[in-house]
Amino acid sequence: MSRKLQYFQFNGYAEAIRYMLHYGKLDFEDIRYKREDWPIKSVKDSLPFGQMPTYEEDGRTINQSMAIARYVGNKIGLVPSDPWEQAVLDAAVLNVYDFAKKLVDNLKDQDPEKKEENQKNIDETVEYYLTRFERELKAGNGHFGGKLSWADFIIVGLVETFNVYLGTDLHKNYPTIAALILKVNTLPGIKEYIASRPPYTK
Amino acid sequence: MSRKLQYFQFNGYAEAIRYMLHYGKLDFEDIRYKREDWPIKSVKDSLPFGQMPTYEEDGRTINQSMAIARYVGNKIGLVPSDPWEQAVLDAAVLNVYDFAKKLVDNLKDQDPEKKEENQKNIDETVEYYLTRFERELKAGNGHFGGKLSWADFIIVGLVETFNVYLGTDLHKNYPTIAALILKVNTLPGIKEYIASRPPYTK
Numbered sequence: 001m002s003r004k005l006q007y008f009q010f011n012g013y014a015e016a017i018r019y020m021l022h023y024g025k026l027d028f029e030d031i032r033y034k035r036e037d038w039p040i041k042s043v044k045d046s047l048p049f050g051q052m053p054t055y056e057e058d059g060r061t062i063n064q065s066m067a068i069a070r071y072v073g074n075k076i077g078l079v080p081s082d083p084w085e086q087a088v089l090d091a092a093v094l095n096v097y098d099f100a101k102k103l104v105d106n107l108k109d110q111d112p113e114k115k116e117e118n119q120k121n122i123d124e125t126v127e128y129y130l131t132r133f134e135r136e137l138k139a140g141n142g143h144f145g146g147k148l149s150w151a152d153f154i155i156v157g158l159v160e161t162f163n164v165y166l167g168t169d170l171h172k173n174y175p176t177i178a179a180l181i182l183k184v185n186t187l188p189g190i191k192e193y194i195a196s197r198p199p200y201t202k
Numbered sequence: 203m204s205r206k207l208q209y210f211q212f213n214g215y216a217e218a219i220r221y222m223l224h225y226g227k228l229d230f231e232d233i234r235y236k237r238e239d240w241p242i243k244s245v246k247d248s249l250p251f252g253q254m255p256t257y258e259e260d261g262r263t264i265n266q267s268m269a270i271a272r273y274v275g276n277k278i279g280l281v282p283s284d285p286w287e288q289a290v291l292d293a294a295v296l297n298v299y300d301f302a303k304k305l306v307d308n309l310k311d312q313d314p315e316k317k318e319e320n321q322k323n324i325d326e327t328v329e330y331y332l333t334r335f336e337r338e339l340k341a342g343n344g345h346f347g348g349k350l351s352w353a354d355f356i357i358v359g360l361v362e363t364f365n366v367y368l369g370t371d372l373h374k375n376y377p378t379i380a381a382l383i384l385k386v387n388t389l390p391g392i393k394e395y396i397a398s399r400p401p402y403t404k
Contacts, residue, residue, distance in 0.1 A: 091265055
């Protein structure tokens with residue numbers, strides 16, 4: 001089976017998918033564009049809605065990182081079979097995406113003259129969401145929904161992205177999130193991938 | 203089984219779920235708050251991330267409209283069993299949500315002094331997305347993924363919402379989308395629900 005993942009040379013919305021593909025030992029072509037080269041017209045025009053990541057499998061393509069992550073997660077046993085448990089994880093993933101979206105909005109709306117206010121908005125978003133994620137993970141023995149799932153990969157991939165972007169460890173006051181990041185980072189396949197991947201910069 | 207759906211007296215992010223519950227003949231308590239009363243502190247404080255809709259089933263609650271819609275859709279046979287087909291629909295739903303988000307951003311960013319430019323932004327968003335949805339639906343015999351699914355309910359619910367909000371029929375130049383709206387609106391259970399529901403206003 002041929003697989004291709006197309007994204008930037010960045011973690012962002014693709015890293016959770018890369019982690020799962022490596023963890024599941026699924027070979028794939030990890031296509032990465034430099035952000036400074038973007039948009040590359042020929043590539044952008046080929047994307048269904050102009051955006052990456054896209055995932056191709058045996059000539060069929062889907063877009064939307066969340067759809068791709070759920071699909072790959074399902075392939076490697078990271079989506080439970082019970083529909084309610086699936087829905088709980090879907091909601092967790094969507095909440096994490098809301099957190100990411102809110103942070104991106106905070107960064108976009110920055111007024112260069114109001115440094116304190118900008119930082120306050122970011123801090124409030126981080127506290128609002130991470131407090132809730134910490135509580136939910138703690139209630140699930142360190143996982144969304146009680147055991148390792150695709151939702152865990154999503155929060156790890158996105159918290160790590162903002163850590164790179166903001167130059168800090170957002171998870172430092174959230175021990176259960178920190179433990180989950182460490183756990184995912186040291187899973188077989190992922191540990192070796194992290195050791196070999198090119199470094200990410202803001 | 204007891205079911206509760208909590209949202210505003212508006213279509214918005216809940217109507218696709220209401221449609222599916224009625225179509226599937228699943229009894230539920232359809233709790234609706236007036237938007238002018240919002241936020242109601244006691245309700246808002248009870249929501250996991252301060253937002254509606256929420257869906258409760260036998261005392262268990264989830265948030266996130268997309269997670270709820272997929273769960274209810276699955277219950278009534280509107281989610282296919284094949285994982286790739288599921289992913290194609292997940293991506294379609296996420297693309298429709300992106301369209302809604304983009305339109306909300308267009309409406310939020312309006313400059314009252316630039317009426318023409320505001321309208322142009324809305325028109326461009328509508329054209330960009332609806333052209334692509336029209337094409338995808340046409341290729342699927344009028345449905346995302348080839349047969350009636352939860353993704354069809356999502357596009358109908360959200361296009362109808364912006365029709366109310368913008369006071370126009372966004373789908374008027376898109377015959378396949380128009381046909382899908384008509385089809386969903388006249389399904390058994392939904393037809394009767396629409397005839398009896400309170401009218402929606404901007």
